[in-house]
Amino acid sequence: MPVSYVVALDVGGTSMKGGLVTFSGEVTVFPGRPTGRERGPEAAVATIRSYVSELADAGSRSFGGAPAGVGLAVPGIVSATVALYSANIGWRDVPVSAFVPAGLPAVLGHDVRTGGLAESVFGAGRDVSDFLFLPLGTGIAGAVVVGGEPYGGANGWGGEIGHTPVWPDGEKCACGQRGCLETYASAGALTRRYAARTGDAATAKEIVERAPDDARAAEVLGDAVEALAISLASYTLLLDPSMIVIGGGLGEAGPVLLDPVAERLAARLAFREPPPLRQSALGVRAGMLGAAILGWRAAGQPTWSPDLVL
């Protein structure tokens, strides 16, 4: 008897992660691969479609039939049916059907918001309906979760917390603005700012580890902590979230990062309690697991929410 499953894909700017997820919540993760964006947007679309086909073939062999649906988390501006624009990959107005073999129902989602959806349905935010999902990676963007669903604003450009100004006359950001959160608190910022002080190309993880014994690592990490506290104070006052879920590669640093951010956030708020800070439950797999939720929506199962077997 065939097992019901979906194909789930998290497409980043440079690489993508794929998986198969059964209705009962069993997850099979496949090796990632490059998107091939350097060969142009059409090649990237073809690469994604062929990866989806391979995963569907693998699923047919394992589970005895075609997938029930496909979910794809992609960067840029996106509706459920069209990848409207990505500065990173260069595509415009690509219909979801272009990403999948003919006949498979499929749904698209925004990469960071799809990660937020996964944290909302079966991650750190599963018991609340209003929170911020903030993955700290090479860059920073967030998913504003409202009533259990990530909110992209009027036209899908929302969630760009990484480019909100924390010190409005601060350091120049690659985006052209000054003092953006991302300029101080992304993994990329830690690496760049530490290298500028020391000439040492340490990773963000190494910088966090060195901070107790290395004044320049401590300085760079301290700026990141303060920038996060300022930004999260604004978010809290504006949107009163039940919690803040920190994810991404840098988020995996855990309490050594989250504890001082929580302390500085409380210090920045005078007349209200801060929301609790939680580490992402799903880590760097949040986007792929959110894509599985989209795949089940494509398959006509909008309330799918099993206990995952990772």
Place this chain on the structure above:
Amino acid sequence: MPVSYVVALDVGGTSMKGGLVTFSGEVTVFPGRPTGRERGPEAAVATIRSYVSELADAGSRSFGGAPAGVGLAVPGIVSATVALYSANIGWRDVPVSAFVPAGLPAVLGHDVRTGGLAESVFGAGRDVSDFLFLPLGTGIAGAVVVGGEPYGGANGWGGEIGHTPVWPDGEKCACGQRGCLETYASAGALTRRYAARTGDAATAKEIVERAPDDARAAEVLGDAVEALAISLASYTLLLDPSMIVIGGGLGEAGPVLLDPVAERLAARLAFREPPPLRQSALGVRAGMLGAAILGWRAAGQPTWSPDLVL
């Protein structure tokens, strides 16, 4: 034949505005009166209830019957049925029934969010569903409108944009934090900061008018404009609104304030267009007109949306 109408009340910290609004949209505005909060929260509740009674009596005489419902916009933390907390008035957990004569259906709303609801239903935001309503008064708070409804966050503490930090190490705010938007851009801040420089107790309106010919007025107004631009840049990046609606007493300054804010907002955003800034269509009556919407909800008319006859 009796005319169907509701009683609408906008309760501020120090005074309240009341009106009668018919189903077809005719608005009768009554003289405001003090809340009497200096005599304690119970006296304030009694004052409100007696004002509602008087308005209902006036309505009976004009329209030939009891009101169909009562809507009340109140400060603090509030649900549709309970005024949970107001630091300003001092009450806790007051049921909506305490504010109205027995037998009248009534609904409560948050003061600023109720103004945002009115701008959404028949004001500057009537053609869009996602925007910020930002009344600039003695203080500053906003209504984050999502999908046509003001959003208060997980526990109703949202919208406190006046206390988001624009210059995190800036001037001390009365709230205990530093560099809050309200410290630079409220009518109260203009008055206080201009008086500190000149000893002259000019009103915010006078300071705006003097700015072209008075360097210290221009400096104070310039800081307010820049603070608004920084704060609205963050809002735009985070929530991607269709527009920003500026209201309140200071918002009535119009283009002399809005044009430079729009220019500085555009300058603060590098990789996206700014949303348009619009002046409130309803001005200082937004709260009372929003309360009329709540009154019609209490009366079982949740989609009430006439052309207003002011």
